[in-house]
Amino acid sequence: MMRMSKEWEKEQQKVEFVQDVINQKVNHIQENMGGLKGGIIDLRKTFWDDVTVNLDEPDDVIETFTSIKQQAELLAERERTHGHSYRVLKQMQRLKDSPFFGRIDFLEDGENSVESIYIGIASLMDVNNEEFLIYDWRAPISSLYYDFSPGRAIYNTPSGMIEGTMELKRQYIIKNGVLKGMFDTGVTIGDSLLQEVLGGNANTQMKSIVATIQREQNHIIRNEKSKILIVQGVAGSGKTSAALQRVAYLLYRYRNTLSSDNIMLFSPNPLFNSYVATVLPELGEENMEQTTYQQYLKTRLGGQYHVEDSFLQMEYTLTAMDETGYETKMKSIRYKAGLDFKTQIDHYVENLSKNGLIFKTISFRGRTVVSAQEMYEYFYSLDPSISIPNRLKLTTEWLLKEIAKQEKLERTKEWVLNEAELLDKTDYLEAFQHMQKDKREDEETFDDADREFQILAKSIVNKHFKKIRSAVKQNRFLNIKALYRNLFTLKEPFSWPEGWEEICDETLKNLKANIISYEDATPYLYLQDQLEGRKSNTLIRHLFIDEAQDYSPFQFEFLKQLFPHCKMTILGDVNQAIYAHTIDAPSLLNMEPEGTEKIVLRRSYRSTKQIVDFTKGLIAGGDMIEPFNRDGEKPVLIEVDDNDALHEKIEECVGRLKEEGHETIAIICKTMKESQAAYNVLKTSLPAVRLMDLNANSYEKGIVILPAYLAKGIEFDAVIIYNASNEQYGREYERKLFYTACTRAMHELHLFSKGKRTFFMDEVSEDTYKRG
Numbered sequence: 001m002m003r004m005s006k007e008w009e010k011e012q013q014k015v016e017f018v019q020d021v022i023n024q025k026v027n028h029i030q031e032n033m034g035g036l037k038g039g040i041i042d043l044r045k046t047f048w049d050d051v052t053v054n055l056d057e058p059d060d061v062i063e064t065f066t067s068i069k070q071q072a073e074l075l076a077e078r079e080r081t082h083g084h085s086y087r088v089l090k091q092m093q094r095l096k097d098s099p100f101f102g103r104i105d106f107l108e109d110g111e112n113s114v115e116s117i118y119i120g121i122a123s124l125m126d127v128n129n130e131e132f133l134i135y136d137w138r139a140p141i142s143s144l145y146y147d148f149s150p151g152r153a154i155y156n157t158p159s160g161m162i163e164g165t166m167e168l169k170r171q172y173i174i175k176n177g178v179l180k181g182m183f184d185t186g187v188t189i190g191d192s193l194l195q196e197v198l199g200g201n202a203n204t205q206m207k208s209i210v211a212t213i214q215r216e217q218n219h220i221i222r223n224e225k226s227k228i229l230i231v232q233g234v235a236g237s238g239k240t241s242a243a244l245q246r247v248a249y250l251l252y253r254y255r256n257t258l259s260s261d262n263i264m265l266f267s268p269n270p271l272f273n274s275y276v277a278t279v280l281p282e283l284g285e286e287n288m289e290q291t292t293y294q295q296y297l298k299t300r301l302g303g304q305y306h307v308e309d310s311f312l313q314m315e316y317t318l319t320a321m322d323e324t325g326y327e328t329k330m331k332s333i334r335y336k337a338g339l340d341f342k343t344q345i346d347h348y349v350e351n352l353s354k355n356g357l358i359f360k361t362i363s364f365r366g367r368t369v370v371s372a373q374e375m376y377e378y379f380y381s382l383d384p385s386i387s388i389p390n391r392l393k394l395t396t397e398w399l400l401k402e403i404a405k406q407e408k409l410e411r412t413k414e415w416v417l418n419e420a421e422l423l424d425k426t427d428y429l430e431a432f433q434h435m436q437k438d439k440r441e442d443e444e445t446f447d448d449a450d451r452e453f454q455i456l457a458k459s460i461v462n463k464h465f466k467k468i469r470s471a472v473k474q475n476r477f478l479n480i481k482a483l484y485r486n487l488f489t490l491k492e493p494f495s496w497p498e499g500w501e502e503i504c505d506e507t508l509k510n511l512k513a514n515i516i517s518y519e520d521a522t523p524y525l526y527l528q529d530q531l532e533g534r535k536s537n538t539l540i541r542h543l544f545i546d547e548a549q550d551y552s553p554f555q556f557e558f559l560k561q562l563f564p565h566c567k568m569t570i571l572g573d574v575n576q577a578i579y580a581h582t583i584d585a586p587s588l589l590n591m592e593p594e595g596t597e598k599i600v601l602r603r604s605y606r607s608t609k610q611i612v613d614f615t616k617g618l619i620a621g622g623d624m625i626e627p628f629n630r631d632g633e634k635p636v637l638i639e640v641d642d643n644d645a646l647h648e649k650i651e652e653c654v655g656r657l658k659e660e661g662h663e664t665i666a667i668i669c670k671t672m673k674e675s676q677a678a679y680n681v682l683k684t685s686l687p688a689v690r691l692m693d694l695n696a697n698s699y700e701k702g703i704v705i706l707p708a709y710l711a712k713g714i715e716f717d718a719v720i721i722y723n724a725s726n727e728q729y730g731r732e733y734e735r736k737l738f739y740t741a742c743t744r745a746m747h748e749l750h751l752f753s754k755g756k757r758t759f760f761m762d763e764v765s766e767d768t769y770k771r772g
């Protein structure tokens with residue numbers, strides 16, 4: 001660091017100069033906004049003064065409506081302008097604290113002066129709006145900062161490549177307008193700023209990384225060409241970070257055509273959603289839509305079934321080994337995750353195109369309106385070359401007509417008369433208003449009492465039929481439940497997976513009880529969409545799938561169908577695949593459909609070199625993982641004999657970690673069951689400890705106990721593996737879960753084991769950890 005040198009002073013002056021400009025601009029905006037705000041308040045107060053309300057004649061009504069509309073538009077326009085100024089103001093305020101984080105001096109070929117480019121989280125022009133004082137980190141020229149060290153350098157602009165020489169690359173730490181640190185980067189010097197950033201405490205909210213984006217991450221962030229971008233990145237390599245900065249980049253690059261509503265992120269759990277929620281707002285952008293796959297399944301199936309939670313499925317697969325039916329469930333999970341099952345469904349649908357669809361009779365007050373048999377005949381009388389979804393549409397139209405006929409007949413029935421007598425005041429009034437409206441349309445005069453009854457009858461019957469009509473419009477006359485069930489009674493299935501009969505029994509039993517297993521939910525919806533037509537989402541134009549290794553090939557195909565016109569960014573790590581359906585299954589990270597580009601990230605930034613050296617020994621192919629050079633203590637393994645000793649040692653360890661200033665400490669267990677048991681004991685001696693459960697959707701600093709699958713994607717200053725024994729982690733299948741848990745640690749990793757430690761450590765070199 002070049003403390004207090006001349007350069008330092010010059011840069012501090014630059015900070016102050018920029019702040020001055022910001023202040024002038026802020027004042028200017030605030031003055032304008034003050035007026036605008038006053039205007040809006042006045043307009044709201046006097047809204048009705050300028051509106052002419054007259055509802056006597058139809059023409060007057062139209063006029064009134066137009067006048068209200070005009071006034072509302074005026075208000076909306078002013079509010080929009082106000083909103084925009086407000087956002088700019090916020091941006092300025094953010095810039096003021098830390099106006100820039102980087103600088104490059106660039107001599108473009110053919111030019112004779114070097115230009116100093118300062119880079120920050122947003123652009124800033126000088127007071128005359130002529131020159132850039134700060135360039136947005138997403139501007140084309142800023143990519144030089146991320147892609148090159150001093151020397152020859154090149155960047156891409158919409159009008160072509162620009163080449164030149166970078167003479168200086170400098171990084172800054174500026175807090176509250178004061179320059180705190182400054183580093184010049186030579187070709188061989190490591191990233192000092194990154195050291196500084198990574199050395200700090202873990203946060204309960206993810207931070208933006210714009211000041212230190214690494215070259216390979218920049219390729220992900222700025223990729224524009226690929227329809228599908230696949231990122232295989234080792235634990236802690238910045239996949240999630242890259243994904244979020246990429247969202248910010250796309251919003252900037254396509255700011256006229258793309259908004260945050262057009263971007264969606266599938267994340268691993270609700271906790272993760274809150275963990276990443278502040279990154280984009282910090283960069284001055286709105287958050288994209290966020291959901292979990294589970295949430296999506298629940299939205300679509302929750303009304304009809306009890307949908308098994310993916311985490312409960314995981315809990316079962318990790319704890320129920322001794323229960324009967326366990327092997328069948330595991331086989332079922334694997335088969336239903338695969339593309340063979342998808343092909344099975346495709347064949348089934350093909351056959352259904354000829355015969356075999358199952359319909360539900362529509363009845364009203366115990367009588368049949370249209371029978372299932374009639375529907376069947378109508379459907380299959382249609383031209384077989386028309387697709388099933390289109391034939392269903394025609395059937396819907398036909399059904400609506402049949403229902404309308406029935407509805408008319410119903411109006412003279414006895415029950416209608418009875419119901420009319422029981423109507424309360426509001427229903428009566430409603431019907432009466434209808435009558436008034438009808439009267440105007442219809443010039444003939446009626447005896448009012450007679451007419452009144454007719455109208456009432458119509459309205460009563462209409463009300464009852466409304467439900468039927470809406471059900472028909474939603475294709476509820478098609479019996480998807482029965483059709484899915486039938487897949488498990490097929491005499492000649494396309495493929496016979498191992499244990500098929502037991503799988504069928506198990507599935508049918510669940511469906512009968514209105515339970516849909518996690519592994520059935522996707523195939524079920526896929527079948528439904530094949531029959532009813534795809535419910536594709538056209539609003540979303542960029543889809544991000546984080547922790548993609550956890551998706552089955554079937555789920556991925558399904559997602560592709562749901563978002564057909566989308567560009568996709570798929571990020572994950574094959575070594576963190578923790579679901580039963582991912583064992584031996586081809587991961588979508590290994591797939592390369594057409595238009596795919598794949599980027600591999602090998603460098604791990606989260607953990608110290610010592611932790612990475614240890615964790616890389618836990619998995620096959622770990623050698624390719626490169627630690628970022630940041631030092632810390634070696635991981636510690638402590639083997640104890642019994643529970644009492646285990647808890648005593650853990651308590652001691654937590655005490656020490658707290659003393660050392662670690663703010664987020666996680667005691668990671670294998671399952672929720674184990675977490676609960678650990679919590680019950682530890683809560684007396686460590687009163688501050690908290691248990692994170694499935695419903696947790698945010699976390700705070702302190703000591704938490706949680707199962708590994710909930711710790712996915714997030715990080716802690718220190719991680720304690722609650723029981724790394726061979727008894728607890730004794731199946732090959734749990735290796736990746738164990739690896740995932742250990743890689744959550746930034747600074748310290750402590751493994752406790754009741755009895756002998758897991759065999760996953762057999763291959764780990766003894767010099768990468770200490771025994772305590």
Ligand SMILES: Nc1ncnc2c1ncn2[C@@H]1O[C@H](COP(=O)(O)OP(=O)(O)OP(=O)(O)O)[C@@H](O)[C@H]1O
Pocket residue numbers: 194197198207209212213214217233234235236237238239240241242573576605606712713714715743
């Ligand atoms: N270029 C960078 N500059 C600063 N910090 C970085 C950078 N890249 C990654 N990090 C930090 O490394 C940590 C891990 O990043 P992130 O969570 O994005 O990785 P990941 O690949 O999604 O991890 P995992 O798969 O293990 O969940 C975070 O603290 C992040 O801020």
